[in-house]
Amino acid sequence: MTSDPGKSAVERAGSRAVEHVGPILDGELVDDTLPQPRRRTVRRRVGRWLRRVWQSAPVVRARSLAAYRVRQAPRDVVRLVWFVARGMWRWLLKFWQWATYADLRADARRARLAGDAEARRAAQELIRSDATARWAKVGIAVRRFVIAVRVAAPVVAVLWAVAAFMERADMWTWLAEVYNGLDAAWSVLVFLGPVVLWVLPLAVVVAAAFEGRDRTPGAGWLVQPDRDDADSWIDERMISRALAHLGIAPLDKFYRDGGELVYTVAARKDGDGTAAQIRLPMGVTADMVAARRSRLAANLGRSALETWPTKGEEDGILDLWIADKGARGAGDWPLVHEGQTDIFEGVPFGLSQRGTVINAPLIGVNWLIGGRPGQGKSSALRTLMLGAALDPTAELWAFVMGESPDFAPFEPRLSRYRMGMDDTVAEAATQALADLLTEMERRGKTLGEQPGRPPKVSRKLADKRSLGLHPLVVGIDECHELFQHPKFGKRAAEMAVRLIKRGRKYGVVLLLATQSPTKDSIPREITRNVACGVAFSVADQVANDGLLGSGKYAAGIRATDLRINTDRGTCVAVGITDEIFELVRTFYVPFEDGADDVTPVIARAMASIEDAGRAVETAERIEIEAAPVDHLADIAHVLGGEQRVRTQTVLTRLAEFNADEYEPWAFADLKAVLTDHGQRLRKVRGLMYVHADDVAAARRQARGEATGEAPETGGVLPLASPDQDPSVDQGEHPGGRRGNATTEDP
Numbered sequence: 001m002t003s004d005p006g007k008s009a010v011e012r013a014g015s016r017a018v019e020h021v022g023p024i025l026d027g028e029l030v031d032d033t034l035p036q037p038r039r040r041t042v043r044r045r046v047g048r049w050l051r052r053v054w055q056s057a058p059v060v061r062a063r064s065l066a067a068y069r070v071r072q073a074p075r076d077v078v079r080l081v082w083f084v085a086r087g088m089w090r091w092l093l094k095f096w097q098w099a100t101y102a103d104l105r106a107d108a109r110r111a112r113l114a115g116d117a118e119a120r121r122a123a124q125e126l127i128r129s130d131a132t133a134r135w136a137k138v139g140i141a142v143r144r145f146v147i148a149v150r151v152a153a154p155v156v157a158v159l160w161a162v163a164a165f166m167e168r169a170d171m172w173t174w175l176a177e178v179y180n181g182l183d184a185a186w187s188v189l190v191f192l193g194p195v196v197l198w199v200l201p202l203a204v205v206v207a208a209a210f211e212g213r214d215r216t217p218g219a220g221w222l223v224q225p226d227r228d229d230a231d232s233w234i235d236e237r238m239i240s241r242a243l244a245h246l247g248i249a250p251l252d253k254f255y256r257d258g259g260e261l262v263y264t265v266a267a268r269k270d271g272d273g274t275a276a277q278i279r280l281p282m283g284v285t286a287d288m289v290a291a292r293r294s295r296l297a298a299n300l301g302r303s304a305l306e307t308w309p310t311k312g313e314e315d316g317i318l319d320l321w322i323a324d325k326g327a328r329g330a331g332d333w334p335l336v337h338e339g340q341t342d343i344f345e346g347v348p349f350g351l352s353q354r355g356t357v358i359n360a361p362l363i364g365v366n367w368l369i370g371g372r373p374g375q376g377k378s379s380a381l382r383t384l385m386l387g388a389a390l391d392p393t394a395e396l397w398a399f400v401m402g403e404s405p406d407f408a409p410f411e412p413r414l415s416r417y418r419m420g421m422d423d424t425v426a427e428a429a430t431q432a433l434a435d436l437l438t439e440m441e442r443r444g445k446t447l448g449e450q451p452g453r454p455p456k457v458s459r460k461l462a463d464k465r466s467l468g469l470h471p472l473v474v475g476i477d478e479c480h481e482l483f484q485h486p487k488f489g490k491r492a493a494e495m496a497v498r499l500i501k502r503g504r505k506y507g508v509v510l511l512l513a514t515q516s517p518t519k520d521s522i523p524r525e526i527t528r529n530v531a532c533g534v535a536f537s538v539a540d541q542v543a544n545d546g547l548l549g550s551g552k553y554a555a556g557i558r559a560t561d562l563r564i565n566t567d568r569g570t571c572v573a574v575g576i577t578d579e580i581f582e583l584v585r586t587f588y589v590p591f592e593d594g595a596d597d598v599t600p601v602i603a604r605a606m607a608s609i610e611d612a613g614r615a616v617e618t619a620e621r622i623e624i625e626a627a628p629v630d631h632l633a634d635i636a637h638v639l640g641g642e643q644r645v646r647t648q649t650v651l652t653r654l655a656e657f658n659a660d661e662y663e664p665w666a667f668a669d670l671k672a673v674l675t676d677h678g679q680r681l682r683k684v685r686g687l688m689y690v691h692a693d694d695v696a697a698a699r700r701q702a703r704g705e706a707t708g709e710a711p712e713t714g715g716v717l718p719l720a721s722p723d724q725d726p727s728v729d730q731g732e733h734p735g736g737r738r739g740n741a742t743t744e745d746p
């Protein structure tokens, strides 16, 4: 740049007036008011962060809550006013109750109604002594007040007089200090007076609103109108709220009157769920709650299967167990790959609702397992039998009253096994029950001969092979087919009842599985006496109580809530633990569609028997095949020495003699037995008779057929001589002769 830029520019332009400008430099205008790039980034970041916070879940929740509260504000104000009014009313009621001794009077009234003179006198005495004490207190307070006034009045009067006649400056210093202190106290009082006058009514209003607040459980200012939290946990507030909306009148009234439920066991984590125990208010029983189970479940945000309200130790105590959300399977059977069992200790059966393994008892109990088809009965029975098979001392029998291969892999381990739908299986099962009764008697005798006469079979006794007191486990699948069998059913049922009632002590265990636990298909005495009842999904209350015991449905123990197929493998069981009931996810040992985990377990069971130096226990000491019934011998027996007896009488006597065999008999059966052996019934004056001679002849022929010899001729002399005159038609057939003395007569 030049030293005088104005002048040089004019010189260069000559005479023309030219405005000289300075040299043009290349540059850029810098405006420091424009936003700097760094600051812009910080602001953007802060904005982004604020936006994120604004949209974060807690803030969104808080915002929605605030918005909800704002929307509700008018309603809330009305509610508040209502609360204040109700609070004052409640105070009034409380005062009235206090002033009139209403509770003690109610006690006295109750005692009078109950005719309890002593309790009434006690209540009245209490009212009198309470009234005396109350008036005594009032007297003491009044006396104290009077004393205080008497002492304070002269002091105040003197202070006032002194202040009136003396200047503060003329007073002694200490007296002036006293007056200064009094002045200060007065100033504070003057200041606080209006404050208290404002605050006190406000405090009264707040206290009244609190007193009159809605005591319905769950009512609260921070309750959101959604059910987001219902899935995750259950606490007492939620339980109380759910109970408050069941529509049980006495419970509703209890809540309306401001009652609060008593939790005898606070809600706490229990296995895979939450358990609580509640003492219900007057007029409400646990059964009433159990009857509204699905509504309770809905109120708790659970399915009915996940909600178990049951009766506690008393009718008024509710045991509540609520499963965590989401059903799970039981997992593998713990013994599927290794291990043995001691049947006296129980066998792993499934997982309880609390998630613990249930070791099901087998000794000293009998089982009845039932449910709709395809829900897991046979599998459960198989699991129990597999557990028993892994005890080398146990003897196993299995009868499957239908065409099903469920127990086929057990065959090497079974001492008796029959499967099928034909009558021979029913007959074999009936025979097995009869043999079990015989065995039971033998065991009873053996036990009685042991030192100290032990009352029941123990592990120690079971281990002594020579005694034959080892556990004997008999499984009958589809047992209703057996008990409903036209020929064997009645007898089988009778024997099963006797076994169930008496077999427990002797190590004889019956495991029954059925699709149909009605009173027609399973004898009442069986459902009443089995210790362990297991119900998979069942259709109705009848089936439920048939399996689990009467009254269980009403008490809230319901397998009707198990969903068909969805809850396959899950059952409700009673008697298998000390709990009133268990919801069991049973273990499943696969045996279908090419998968077979049962056979390897049985192979292991066989190996363990070998390792123990034993053999599969058999009931050899039991007469397995009882002698076949000899109909002709029985007929001869019931003729009782009479030469001829009416067919009707013979049938009656036969039915009395052997009900199982002859009760189903009709005239045609009797006729058939004789005609099969070349004899016949005889008609005399329109009435049909059986003749002793014909029976004897038939028996001779039968014996001949059996030995292949020609039948003897002639009859068998009756066992007793006839006590009546020869019959009119005696001449119609050859007379009898003394034959070989019969030994087969029963």
Ligand SMILES: Nc1ncnc2c1ncn2[C@@H]1O[C@H](COP(=O)(O)OP(=O)(O)OP(=O)(O)O)[C@@H](O)[C@H]1O
Binding pocket: 329, 371, 372, 373, 374, 375, 376, 377, 378, 379, 380, 515, 568, 569, 570, 585, 586, 587, 588, 592
């Ligand atoms: N504990 C379980 N866990 C998983 N699945 C199971 C369980 N128990 C049974 N199942 C399944 O259910 C099917 C039927 O079981 P199972 O044969 O035991 O029923 P069931 O009640 O005895 O039927 P049915 O009355 O027709 O004999 C099995 O093949 C198996 O697939």
